[in-house]
Amino acid sequence: MSDVLDGLVVGRGHELACELARQVGSPASSLLAVTHFWVGDFDCAVEAAERALAEADTPAERRLALAALAISSSGSAPLTGDVVARAVEALDPTGPRGRVDAFVGYLVAEAALTHARLAEASAVSGWAARAAELWAPHPYAAMMAGAVVRIALFEGRVADAERALVTLRATVTSPRTVLLADAIESLVRGNAADVEGTERLLASIAEADVNLVDHLGRGILLLGAFGAIALGDTVRSADAVLAAGRDAGLTRFTVIDRALGLELLVAGSIAAGDGDAAHAWGAQADMLAAHPIAAPTVDRLNARLAMLDGDSARAAALAERSAAVCRAQARGVEAAESEVVLGQARLASSDVAGAARTLRELVAESDRLGHKAVRRSVGQKLGRAGRRLPPVVGExxxxxxxxxxxxxxxxxxxxxxxxxxxxxxxxxxxxxxxxxxxxxxxxxxxxxxxxxxxxxxxxxxxxxxxxxxxxxxxxxxxxxxxxxxxxxxxxxxxxxxxxxxxxxxxxxxxxxxxxxxxxxxxxxxxxxxxxxxxxxxxxxxxxxxxxLAGQAPGLDDVRQHDDLAVGGTAGALQVVTAEHGPDSDE
Structure with a gap:
C-alpha cells in the first residue's frame, strides 16, 4: 500500500495500474480501483472495486473494498444501493488500529466528500486526521490532511479550515504536495476574503509546471479555480477549469467537480456577456442533472441561465431547491452560493425587501463561520439594488x-x-x-x-x-x-x-x-x-x-468592496439612499 501511494503522488498512476492488474486477491483489486480512480478511469475503477468486494475474505478486506468502491463511484453513473453509507457503517467504531485501517478511514472520508455528502464526511473526518498522523512523513499524508481542510471548507466552516491548514503544511514533503497545499489554501483564503493571500497562492500555482496526468494535478488547478471564483475572478477561474478538464465534458473530473466546473464556465460566460457560450456549457451540465451528486449544483447553474433569459421566477424556484438540498447534505459553501443566487433572483423580481432580509441573515451566519466571501458577494448584489449590509464592528x-x-x-x-x-x-x-x-x-x-x-x-x-x-x-x-x-x-x-x-x-x-x-x-x-x-x-x-487626489499615508491599500454602487469621487456620482437613521457627526 505504501509503495502504491508513493507512486500515485509522484504521477506514476498509469504504470501502477498495469502492475496491479497482474496481481490477484481482494487487496490488490482494491488498490487497482483506487489507482484507476486516480487517473480518471472511473468505470474501470468501479469494476475493480466490485471485484475486490466479491473476493474479500476478511472484514478488513471488505472494509478496504467498500471504501474503494465508494470513492470509485464518485466519478461514474449512480450505483445500486448507498455505497457511502455502507462504507461508513463498516468502519471499526473503536477507530483505526494501524496505518492500513487509518487509510481505509481516510478513503471513506474522501469518498463522502467527493459524493458531496458533507455530513458523513465530517462525521468520519477524524479518521483522515489520524491517518495523516500515522502516515507522516509519507508524501501521501498531505492528501489525508488536505481532506480534513477540504471537508471543513466545503461544509462552510471556513475558520475551522484555516486552523487545519497548519497540519496540512506540516505534512508536505514533495513539490507536488506543496502545490496541493497552495491550492487548498488558496481556496480557504478566497472564501475567507483574504485577497492578498489568495492572489499570492494563485500566482505560485500559475508559475508551476503542474502535471495534469492524474487526480492530484487536476485537483491542484481546480482548487485554484475555486479560490479564484471566491474572489469573483470568473475569467481566471474558467481558464483553470478548462486547463484541468482537457475536454468539453470535463470527463476526467469526479461528478461533483464536473458539475462545479461547468457552473464556473457558465458564470464566466455570463460575466463576459456571452449568453450563447453560457447555454452551451449548460447543455453539457444537462447530462448530469439526474445524478444525485450533481443535481443541486446543476439546479443552481440552471438558475443562473434562467436569470440570463429573464425568467426570475424559474430562477428563484431552482435556486431555492438547490439551497434546500445543499443544506440537507451539509454542503455549506454550495448552500450559501445557492442562497445568493436565490436572493439575486428575488431582487430581479422586485422583492427587494425580502431578498435583503434573507441575504443579511445569510451573511450573519457566514460571518460567524469565517465565510467572509459571502459578505462580498451579497454586498455586490444588494448594492446594485440600493441596499446595504450593516458593517462588521471592528473589521x-x-x-x-x-x-x-x-x-x-x-x-x-x-x-x-x-x-x-x-x-x-x-x-x-x-x-x-x-x-x-x-x-x-x-x-x-x-x-x-x-x-x-x-x-x-x-x-x-x-x-x-x-x-x-x-x-x-x-x-x-x-x-x-x-x-x-x-x-x-x-x-x-x-x-x-x-x-x-x-x-x-x-x-x-x-x-x-x-x-x-x-x-x-x-x-x-x-x-x-x-x-x-x-x-x-x-x-x-x-x-x-x-x-481625494492624494490618499492618507498608509491607507492606499484599502480593499475595494463592491457593496455600494459609486463612480469616481466628484461629479456624476450615484447617490445610494441610506437605510439607517441619522447619527451625530462626533
Whole structure:
C-alpha cells in the first residue's frame, strides 16, 4: 500500500495500474480501483472495486473494498444501493488500529466528500486526521490532511479550515504536495476574503509546471479555480477549469467537480456577456442533472441561465431547491452560493425587501463561520439594488465600501460633514450615515477616537517638540488625553479638575491653534493635518475635494468592496439612499 501511494503522488498512476492488474486477491483489486480512480478511469475503477468486494475474505478486506468502491463511484453513473453509507457503517467504531485501517478511514472520508455528502464526511473526518498522523512523513499524508481542510471548507466552516491548514503544511514533503497545499489554501483564503493571500497562492500555482496526468494535478488547478471564483475572478477561474478538464465534458473530473466546473464556465460566460457560450456549457451540465451528486449544483447553474433569459421566477424556484438540498447534505459553501443566487433572483423580481432580509441573515451566519466571501458577494448584489449590509464592528478598512473609505480619509484629514457633502455632491444626511458606519467598522464612538486608532495602527506621532508658546502645559495635557479618545468627564477625573475646566482648556487650545472643532484641534495638535495634506494645510482646509487626489499615508491599500454602487469621487456620482437613521457627526 505504501509503495502504491508513493507512486500515485509522484504521477506514476498509469504504470501502477498495469502492475496491479497482474496481481490477484481482494487487496490488490482494491488498490487497482483506487489507482484507476486516480487517473480518471472511473468505470474501470468501479469494476475493480466490485471485484475486490466479491473476493474479500476478511472484514478488513471488505472494509478496504467498500471504501474503494465508494470513492470509485464518485466519478461514474449512480450505483445500486448507498455505497457511502455502507462504507461508513463498516468502519471499526473503536477507530483505526494501524496505518492500513487509518487509510481505509481516510478513503471513506474522501469518498463522502467527493459524493458531496458533507455530513458523513465530517462525521468520519477524524479518521483522515489520524491517518495523516500515522502516515507522516509519507508524501501521501498531505492528501489525508488536505481532506480534513477540504471537508471543513466545503461544509462552510471556513475558520475551522484555516486552523487545519497548519497540519496540512506540516505534512508536505514533495513539490507536488506543496502545490496541493497552495491550492487548498488558496481556496480557504478566497472564501475567507483574504485577497492578498489568495492572489499570492494563485500566482505560485500559475508559475508551476503542474502535471495534469492524474487526480492530484487536476485537483491542484481546480482548487485554484475555486479560490479564484471566491474572489469573483470568473475569467481566471474558467481558464483553470478548462486547463484541468482537457475536454468539453470535463470527463476526467469526479461528478461533483464536473458539475462545479461547468457552473464556473457558465458564470464566466455570463460575466463576459456571452449568453450563447453560457447555454452551451449548460447543455453539457444537462447530462448530469439526474445524478444525485450533481443535481443541486446543476439546479443552481440552471438558475443562473434562467436569470440570463429573464425568467426570475424559474430562477428563484431552482435556486431555492438547490439551497434546500445543499443544506440537507451539509454542503455549506454550495448552500450559501445557492442562497445568493436565490436572493439575486428575488431582487430581479422586485422583492427587494425580502431578498435583503434573507441575504443579511445569510451573511450573519457566514460571518460567524469565517465565510467572509459571502459578505462580498451579497454586498455586490444588494448594492446594485440600493441596499446595504450593516458593517462588521471592528473589521476596519476591510469592511468599508469605496465611498466609505473616501469619507474616512476626509474625516481623518479634519473635514466636517457639510464640506464633505459639498465635495462629494451628496447630502449631509448621507455623509452622517456613512460616518456612523465608518465608526462602527472601526469599533469607535467618535471621530476623535477614529484618529486615535489610526495613530495607534500606523505609528503616527506628534512632531517633537511642540512649541511651548502655542499651548500651556495644562492645555497640552488636556489635549493629549482628548487625542487618546477620552471624553471630558474622564479627563477631568484623571486630572482632578471639573468638566467645565476641561472644556475651558480645550476652548483656549482651539483658539491658540485656530481649530474649528474638537477633531480639528486634535489633528492640528498631532501635526497630522500637515502629514495628511502633504504640507498644504491652509490651502486645502476649505476644499476637501482636492484631498481625494492624494490618499492618507498608509491607507492606499484599502480593499475595494463592491457593496455600494459609486463612480469616481466628484461629479456624476450615484447617490445610494441610506437605510439607517441619522447619527451625530462626533
Amino acid at each position: 476596519g478598512w476591510a469592511s468599508l465600501s469605496v465611498r466609505e473609505a473616501e469619507i474616512a480619509h476626509l474625516i481623518l484629514a479634519g473635514h466636517e460633514t457639510v464640506p464633505i457633502a459639498r465635495a462629494l455632491m451628496i447630502s449631509p444626511q448621507t455623509v452622517r450615515v456613512h460616518t456612523s458606519r465608518i465608526l462602527a467598522a472601526f469599533g469607535v464612538g467618535t471621530r476623535v477616537q477614529l484618529v486615535a486608532r489610526f495613530v495607534a495602527e500606523h505609528g503616527a506621532r506628534p512632531p517633537e517638540p511642540i512649541p511651548d508658546v502655542e499651548l500651556t502645559p495644562r492645555q497640552r495635557e488636556v489635549v493629549a488625553r482628548a487625542a487618546a479618545g477620552e471624553n471630558n468627564s474622564a479627563i477631568g477625573e484623571l486630572l482632578g479638575v471639573t468638566v467645565k475646566t476641561v472644556e475651558k482648556h480645550l476652548a483656549d487650545a482651539s483658539a491658540r491653534l485656530g481649530a474649528t472643532s474638537r477633531l480639528d484641534l486634535i489633528l492640528r495638535w498631532r501635526g497630522l493635518s500637515e502629514q495628511l495634506r502633504g504640507g498644504e494645510l491652509e490651502q486645502r482646509r476649505t476644499d476637501p475635494g482636492d484631498l
